[in-house]
Amino acid sequence: MNKQDTGYIYAQYRDKVFGFVRSKIVNQTEAEDIVQTVFLKVYSNLDKYDETKASLSTWIYTITRNTVYDYLKAKRDRPVFELLDNTEDATDEAPDEELLRNETLEELACALEKLPQEQRDIIILLYYKNLERKYVAEMLGMTYGQLRYLHDKALRRLGELLRIK
């Protein structure tokens, strides 16, 4: 099947796009609107997609990510801040597309498996769950200083293990 077929794209990526959007946008109606916007952008820019530069998955992810962060940024700028979301990442620079491959996620999983469980928990709670350090320390029954020590240790080890450029 031709990857540029819109039906194929929707069937193949709908769950991924919705999963990402829903993880960032609490309100279901807003999330659904954003998913629609993402697919409209995908379809209307299909002729600009260059498979020599990025995989279709990475290209759609980038559109999804940018759409969500643009939305969060616009919403954050409104007078009444009504999101549960922390929009700190909305100002983050776009990641290198070379990083965005399933193989890299596999590499991260492999690296995390090599960390002691406590350090792995710290990394996941801080960087996936986006919890605040003091709260994570409390949750894991350690002092803030202990958490910082283990966090730094885990980061150094991950830096060695991840050969991502």
Place this chain on the structure above:
Amino acid sequence: MSTTKKLKALFDYQRFERNERLQALIDDTERRCLCSLSDDDLEWVSAAGEETDLKDKKDGKEDE
């Protein structure tokens, strides 16, 4: 790119790509660490549990 930026970017991408091996590690941490959250805490955690800074929400301030 720093390790922290790589981690943020990769965990963000995981929300889209959902690598099974990585997801198993995340699920394990969630199961062990987040099951003890109180109802008050849970109200600050979104369905996917992200982008929500529990302590900051409680204190109404950032801690960076």
